[in-house]
Amino acid sequence: MAIGPRLDLRQTQSLVMTPQLQQAIKLLQLSHIELSNYVESELETNPVLERDERDNEPDRDQSPEALSDTANPGDDSTAQPDSHELLKPDHMADGSEAPLDTDYQNNYDGDIAGPGADAPGGSLNHLSGSGGTINFGDDEYNLEATVSDTPSLAEHLTEQLQMEVTDPGERLIGLHLIDMLDESGWLSGDLSEVADRLGCGLEQVEAVLARMQGFDPSGIFARTLKECLEIQLRDLGYLTPVMQKLLDNLNLLAARDGKTLRKILQVDEEHLGELIADIRALNPKPALSFDHSIAQPVVPDILMRPDPEGGWHLELNSDTLPKVLVNEHYFTKVTKNKLTKDEKEYLTERYQTANWLVKSLQQRAHTILKVASEIVRQQEGFFEYGISKLRPLVLRDIAEAIEMHESTVSRVTSNKYISTPRGLYELKFFFTSAIASTGMGDAHSAEAVKDRIKRLIDDEDPKAILSDDKLVDLLKADGMDIARRTVAKYRESMKIASSVQRRRQKNQTL
Known part of the structure; x- marks a missing residue:
């Protein structure tokens, strides 16, 4: 070739x-x-x-x-x-x-x-x-009328900082701490980074933070939920040793485990209810009242x-x-x-x-x-x-x-x-997965199945909480062929608690 x-x-x-x-x-x-x-x-x-x-x-x-x-x-x-x-x-x-x-x-x-x-x-x-056009005539539109005279959270805190702190170095630290606040009024970030950036000691930053935690609104500059509640209770004069123990066991309070809480605090049910009422009266997000930003629809x-x-x-x-x-x-x-x-x-x-x-x-x-x-x-x-x-x-x-x-x-x-x-x-x-029908009918949308699960749970009897297995039986009776694990997945995606947690929430009074 x-x-x-x-x-x-x-x-x-x-x-x-x-x-x-x-x-x-x-x-x-x-x-x-x-x-x-x-x-x-x-x-x-x-x-x-x-x-x-x-x-x-x-x-x-x-x-x-x-x-x-x-x-x-x-x-x-x-x-x-x-x-x-x-x-x-x-x-x-x-x-x-x-x-x-x-x-x-x-x-x-x-x-x-x-x-x-x-x-x-x-x-x-x-x-x-x-x-379309909008006619902004002099008699119909006033730009100054749209400006709010309510100070922002940063302005409110800066004004208090200038009144309470006289040292220029500490004021600079305070301004950095104000910039570290999130929308809830909690302090985000690491204090050691502030100390390194400003070339000062960590103790000095913590001292300034302790002073600023006394600013208005109460609970500002907290780093955790527990600290936020402690600040507010201290300002109100309600931070007793018993209340401090309750704050140390917030996980039990969230789980509504009243029996264990009464044992730890050594109080009766009435006293525990009063303590919980005091906590519920607090504001875990103290900065939200200063949030005047207009949400863009x-x-x-x-x-x-x-x-x-x-x-x-x-x-x-x-x-x-x-x-x-x-x-x-x-x-x-x-x-x-x-x-x-x-x-x-x-x-x-x-x-x-x-x-x-x-x-x-x-x-x-x-x-x-x-x-x-x-x-x-x-x-x-x-x-x-x-x-x-x-x-x-x-x-x-x-x-x-x-x-x-x-x-x-x-x-x-x-x-x-x-x-x-x-x-x-x-x-x-409008694009959702399909859930097969138990009969010869059309398949069901996953969103429709979620809606049915939510309505069944909302209407359940507190004395007869529906388990996931029971939900499966009810859904199949409605023509929806669905597995138990799928019911659990949909329930969790809607942030609905399990049957055990719902039974405790509906039947147990703290």
């Missing part, structure tokens, strides 16, 4: 991830906060991309088909937004080009929300700049409401959608000037990137609404009757119904929330 060079022609298939496709995949899995930050960074670096500041909120009473998607669980022909299904790997495995439309014309000013457009809820129109990505004609009405939340567009006028004006080759290539690349970003945002909106619509259709029982009717559901069920890949559905449902008449839920909530 002769050995020599030769030319061969081969044809193979491979999966190619273009930069544009990688961007589309990345956008799909981002939460609305992460997406907003990403778009902001693009606005800073791309001169062709600009924020759409126009106020053209669409009239919700006109052409609702162009503004939202209606999911009617009883109709198989549920209206869903068009989707190119750009993220389905099957579209790339055959060697074809990136599945997104590569027409980079910026046609998103009026086409998307116009009559007859295939827009997924009012959201696609909002990509072009629609959105979860903003839903999809809004859901009942449709007057039946079924459910879904639309994307315009507040979570970026409002950007491509500045065609600027691009045309600049390209008419004499530019170098590098400048032309840069502007062309920026122009294509901007168009691709707008198209990716549109595709993301289509895909989110399409997945959410199918989830609502398959979980209609939950929205009608509650968690007991939550169906077992996996990603594959949704992927097959909307003809997308499971990985796409997984990305869409991560960190995306839907506001429903039954509350605010992450889309991942």
Whole structure:
């Protein structure tokens, strides 16, 4: 056999991830906060991309088909937004080009929300700049009115530190200790680290801490629950030797072991009840009264409401959608000037990137609404009757119904929330494992089984506490084929005590 060079022609298939496709995949899995930050960074670096500041909120009473998607669980022909299904790997495995439309014309000013457009809820129109506005007139809005004059915990403690401690070195130690407080008012961290950082002795740090433990609110700067309660009882004058023994046995108090506590403390039941009442009157988290921070609520990505004609009405939340567009006028004006080759290539690349970003945002909106619509259709029982009717559901069920890949559905449902008449839920909530039925009926959702276990335990007779084995029998009577270890796992996940602990809690009075 002769050995020599030769030319061969081969044809193979491979999966190619273009930069544009990688961007589309990345956008799909981002939460609305992460997406907003990403778009902001693009606005800073791309001169062709600009924020759409126009106020053209669409009239919700006109052409609702162009503004939202209606999911009617009883109709198989549920209206869903068009989707190119750009993220389905099957579209790339055959060697074809990136599945997104590569027409980079910026046609998103009026086409998307116009009559007859295939827009997924009012959201696609909002990509072009629609959105509600708030008028902050001088007579309606006062910024100073939103500022609270209540001092924070750090300010409250710093003021006491300046009054009680005069030595500059000890004040510096005190400021470090204030910074080490957690939200409950407990001291976190190691005192030796403070001593090493400030170049002082550990004894000096402990002495400053002892003085600051007398600050208001009582119990502040404690390192353990026992120390927190000791500080408060000492301030009240209730820290007697008997009370100190009770604090030394808090584990027995938590276990409601009154018999052992009475033996250790050598008191009768009435006296023990008085001691416990004194402890219950204390505040184990003294700093919570100073917590004035406003919790940031979860903003839903999809809004859901009942449709007057039946079924459910879904639309994307315009507040979570970026409002950007491509500045065609600027691009045309600049390209008419004499530019170098590098400048032309840069502007062309920026122009294509901007168009691709707008198209990716549109595709993301289509895909989110399409997945959410199918989830609502398959979980209609939950929205009608509650968690007991939550169906077992996996990603594959949704992927097959909307003809997308499971990985796409997984990305869409991560960190995306839907506001429903039954509350605010992450889309991942509706995917639960299945519990087999004892008969020929449908399988049961794990969440529905948990709800049934909780209701059985809540309704149990204090004189007949339900064991895990008894729960298994009751669940099987309801058609749920479940093992004892699964019942125990679900019970523990809901932080429900065992039958022995529940019997002690319900029958024993301290």
